[in-house]
Amino acid sequence: MVTLEVWYDQEPENDFGPGDPPILxxxxxxxxxxxxxxxxxxxxxxxxxxxxxxxxxDPRSAVLQVGLGQTKGFIGYGAADGGWTHGEGDPDERVEYIYMGNVSEVRASVEVSIDGVRQGLVEFLGTGRKPSVIP
Structure with missing residues (x-):
């Protein structure tokens, strides 16, 4: 198992400061x-x-971009062999997610079930490598 460093904060205490510590x-x-x-x-x-x-x-670790919705979400794996989860949404449609107060858009086709996202995160925690939910 690895240690995940996670960046998430809906209401940062120091909005324009150097940032709050990550969650381990x-x-x-x-x-x-x-x-x-x-x-x-x-x-x-x-x-x-x-x-x-x-x-x-791993200081050279790939970054996971992860959307966590009530029923759907996504994982983007930022590495040379990276990619995104693949769902059944329309690739021409965009959906919004919020990262630390900022709106980000992703293609609806990257959304999968929240259980699939959870599975991918568990795999990444276990191996530190690209989750199998990303083809």
């Missing part, structure tokens, strides 16, 4: 608790939350 996740239970926390905190928001995660044990 070391176990699957901590990861599931964190995902549940994000889903709970954002359940009434117009757009779902987005987080970033890296393998804290």
């Amino acid at each position: 996740i070391r176990t699957e239970a901590e990861l599931n608790d964190f995902i549940d926390r994000v889903l709970d905190e954002t359940k009434d928001h117009e757009a779902p939350a987005m987080i970033q995660a890296v393998n804290a044990d």
Whole structure:
């Protein structure tokens, strides 16, 4: 298992400062608790939350861009062999997510079930490598 360094904060204490410390996740239970926390905190928001995660044990780690909606989300894997999850949405349609107060758009075709996103994050926590939910 690796340690995940996760960047997520709906209400940063120092909005224009150097940033709040990342959240460190070391176990699957901590990861599931964190995902549940994000889903709970954002359940009434117009757009779902987005987080970033890296393998804290590897300074050259790929960055995961992760959307966490109530029923759907996505994972983008930022590396040479990177890619995105593939769902059944329209690739010409855009959906909005919120990352630290900023709107980000992704193609609707990258959205998969939230269970698929959870599975991908668990795999990344276990290996630090590209999750199998990304073809």
